[in-house]
Amino acid sequence: MNNMYLKKIVTLVLTQNCNLNCSYCYEHSKTKKTMSVETAKKIIEKEINTNDEYPEIIFEFFGGEPFLEFDLIKELYEYIWNPKFTKKRVCFVSTNGTLLTDKMKEWLSQRKQYIVCGLSVDGTKKMHNINRSKSFDSIDLDFFVNTWPEQSAKMTISKETINDLAEGIIFLHNKRFLISANLAHGVDWSEPNLSDILEEQLNKLIEFYVDNPDIQPCSMMSMPISRLASDDINKRWCGSGTHMKAYDIDGQCYPCQMFLPISSTESRNFESINFSDDEKFKDPFCNNCPIDAICPNCYGMNYNNRGNVAIRDHNLCVLTKIIALAISKMQYLKIQRYGIESISKEPLEQYKVVKGIEIIQKQLSYF
Template sequence: MKKRKGKIVALILTHSCNLNCVYCFEKHKSSKSMSLDTAVDIVNKEIQKVSEDADTDYVKFDLFGGEPLLKFDLIKDLVEYTTEHFSGTEYYFSVTTNGTLLTDEKKLWFKEHKDVIELIMSVDGSTVTHLKNRGCNKDLLPIDFVVENWPDLYLKMTISSFSLNNFAQETIDLLEKGYNVSCALEVGNHWQSGDEIIYARELEKLANYYLGNRDKKPAPIFWRLYGELLVDEPLKNCGCGTTMTAYDIDGRPYPCHMFVPLVHGKEIWSDLQEIDFSNRKSLEDPECNRCVIKKLCRTCYGFNYNQRGSVQRRDKSCCKMFLAEAKVVSAFLIEYLMSNKDNLTIEEIQMLQGALKCYELTHDTEL
């Protein structure tokens, strides 16, 4: 079934976690958790909304924590309730987990329900890197179980300051084992001058690997549409506050999970009512208006609000990192797609057009 438009609904099941990752943005953990009644009410309401919206044909329920598997019984009861009551509705569940609590009993249940729920596992590279970033032994994680049951999904790799220098080889090592890997920069990290040179070098290593190994699925950062460069309108980085909603443990809705008290440490719900997330222009950073790669830079409105007091104010330490990414990825896409230019899909043609425009804008710009 081809998706026209989907909605993402996050449920914060618990404020608790069994790890203490170095880059975790959830700084205000507690033992609080969501009740089944609250979760069921949210699912009922959101599925009803989707059924009444002709332009939206599915809803994805992201089950978050903390560590969501701490609330496995809640996950189990919620999914079984939903499949029993809404078998004809287009929906699915996704759980982002560190994987450390996935027992044999839980594996069996997830395997039996894998058509309606998926597991996204965080794996940060080598055993040493994973231990440094996340404080647990990667070699004990049930990676093969996740890959066997959801073979099209990516393992989630966060690139931290510690792992920046060697993330290409650590990604390749995982790819060589048959895993799909989505590597992305740590959000909220203050990148230092010179990091962009290292980032570009590592991206080029990965690009060359993908060009020489067409059977490997490129990470999402290498598969950018860049279509935003071809249209004359402000870019909104995500569906925050429009096609995305996050419910905290008490059932209160937020624009996304980056705005909940677990992240901010205080209640900001009233302040958020003053922000129109559907007005793209109002979300732009005035300092970036003259930048040629303004539309290529990703930003997190939640982090902007948390760290700089405004959803508009971007983290300028990321500027050269995203420039490096744009230069390498656009060159990669041009070579990758042109090698099969006679058999491109419509989407790939648009991707090539965007990459050419991106390359034109960035290739002469020094890092």
């Protein structure tokens, strides 16, 4: 793994408390405990001064809802940007966006190049309120999209909102957001009618994206199908336990936030996992799957729910294949209407995308 092209992501859980109670939340053991300033500063200094060859660090402030501890965020921001530290760095806050006052927004705006906020918003007001404690009207959407226009909004789809998936994504696009969209983790997606609903919604999205080629498709419709035609495939889906780590309120280090006690239903011995052994992260069930190389995966959720970082939620298999088919159809229709250069300017990437379309259509056409 070439660290020159990776950023180290260091997550600090500033609080286990949250002002919302989202329907799909995987943090089942919330408390009102917070991280002390002293603990946070020790972590920051250690990570910045570690000679690990990562050229840049992202310090992510996490929760719960981190803006419950805004004074702590301010103090840690000032510490991170102490001139004694020279490594390239940035601060990131994962937030539900409901607690920002005018003074907080002013402070953030003045530092927007150095501290970025990632907003969770689940589509239309109706959808968001179903998932996220009726909090839609408490969020200043314009502030987030105007302050950080290149930062994606995180949209989670639940079983209760999947019927409106397309409407929610189009709504956020019309608000000028880039969108990171995913099906909720840790939810039972085995109900047979959900595949038909998802296919119907994705067909609506295909029509929207083909008609609006300048809009960057949401992450759900952006799986890199060209990788299916590549021999050089990264075997790991994310950097959990390698260039990613998370510190709990007591300073204990974990492979990522998904391994934290607040996210786990029981205590597990993650120390026994060899995160440098890619073979330990391969699910044997997926060996012959034609889209294994592009299938989203969460090792922490695998570990929490099935006791093994490799074993995925196989109830998602059909839904993920439907998404892959939708992407291949969307790319094909774009090529038909706008030409191959609408997909990529690079001939090799053009070839790989076309090959990826062929692989998906040939091997998944029975869905």
